[in-house]
Amino acid sequence: MPRPGPRASRRPPYTVCAALLLLLLLLTGCAAAGTAPGPGGTAPRPAAVRTGAHAPTGNAGAHAPTGAAGPGAVAARGPAAPTAPREIRMLGQTVRSAIPAESRQALVVTGNSPDSSEATAVLYTRDDPAVGWEPAAGPWPAHNALYGWTDEHRLNDLRTPIGVYGLTAAGGLLEAPGTELPYVQSPAFTASGEGFDGESLEGSFDYVIAIDYNRVAGASPLDPTRPLGEERGGGIWLHVDHGGPTQGCISLPEDRMEELLRILDPAKVPVIVMGDGAALAR
Template sequence: MTSLAKIARRGRHLTMPAVVLAAAALVSACGVTGGSTAAGSAGDAPTAARAEPTPGGTPSARPSHEPSALGGHVMPGDADAAPGDLAQPAGLGPRTAARIPADARQVVVVTGHDKNSPRSRVVLYRRTASGWHAGANWPAHNALKGWTADHHLDDLRSPSGVFGLSDAGGLLPDPGSKLPYTRSGGFSVNGTGFEGESLAGSFDYVIAIDYNRVPGTSPLDWTRPLGQDKGGGVWLHVDHGGPTHACVSLPEAHMKELLRTLDPALHPVVVMGDAASLSA
């Protein structure tokens, strides 16, 4: 743990041998079932040899009310998430909106279908002098069991709240990220997810969510200020077609768009949680 933090701080471009050696003790996984490996991943993101079967020991099935493609499902707040001047991002209640830092000019809103659902939608908002403006509305996955305001390692829920977006990275070359970008073989992953889907390419692009991590370090940094029991390594990353352990996953094209759009000068944050909680 300590060695990986030191490696991450020495440089933004990590070499594969250093990451593999430093990550040998990592044991958690993001959407990984038995037989999966990921060299150098952190916290709740996929790592080596961790078996996390879904309840009952079989791959989870989508609830009957949720279609296989999110595009045909109307999520809470979808009708409001249209371009225009808004007093606050659509679907956020006064208590949630008040947690957005005053200097934040970009907000990624991740709205879960419900507290126990692994399916969500993502909208990127930009704040100008006239109000908030919504971008496109994208399908996404979150943790297998949904959301929690008190996340713990391996609880299979994504942490809800307002978090900074400070650092990025991936297995592939920088696509033009404005956030500091760490390219590393440590983002390699294989194996299968909760629904039997391949995890290959999931970490081609990632954006670290500043939950229980040190901003300004590589997403691979293993430092956990709140302690290891509170989890960590929670990322936005490329969707593999199924639930995650704690991360939020988006189609690759949308991840690349986020990387090219999120600007440290605009102090981007993510607001994430189930629809009912965000509306408070």
């Protein structure tokens, strides 16, 4: 008797349809909207994942979080910080603060040492407060008193007073070379005799600019008034250099005195800042 053949396996039609529908959902339902499967049929990770710290190389720049720069990106820069006005570098804060805010001309005379009679002068201007101080003339060689500098000048101590002082009047034996400062021409400015090194003093007062130490600002350099008293000395001038130390004044070459007289302008409230280097750095 022949064996019966294998029983035919039949599935109801609805079972096949359900399987096909499930397969279709598996192929399409896990892919992110708007994306297609990657090579080999593998769907790429959703965009929400690609933007994280572990985004694949090459996509970080396009999908980097706000504030994060991708490879090769140029970092955004904020507005540049404003530049502070220039200061006169060798001056310390204490000396700087002694310069009047309205001053726009400052002759800085820096002694070689506290006991030296040799110095260097540079004229600075501050025409634009936003820019600050800039050198305008010099450096020029200068002399000061025989024994150097002092914080408390006394009559005949042969030292030049340290500090910041106004320059408000001028004069001389010679006619003014052209200056905005009040200028007194007088034979009383005749100089004679010899300096400490035996040099002739003739012509030393051809041009002078009064330094407002222990004097009435704006008065003639010849005015004898001493507001601090006679014992504190006076008659401290800028004058023509005679080739050696002074008794307390500052001296410059004659052509430099002429140049200075032409440059100084009372409207710019000129001052002299003078002392040895260490004193000016305070």
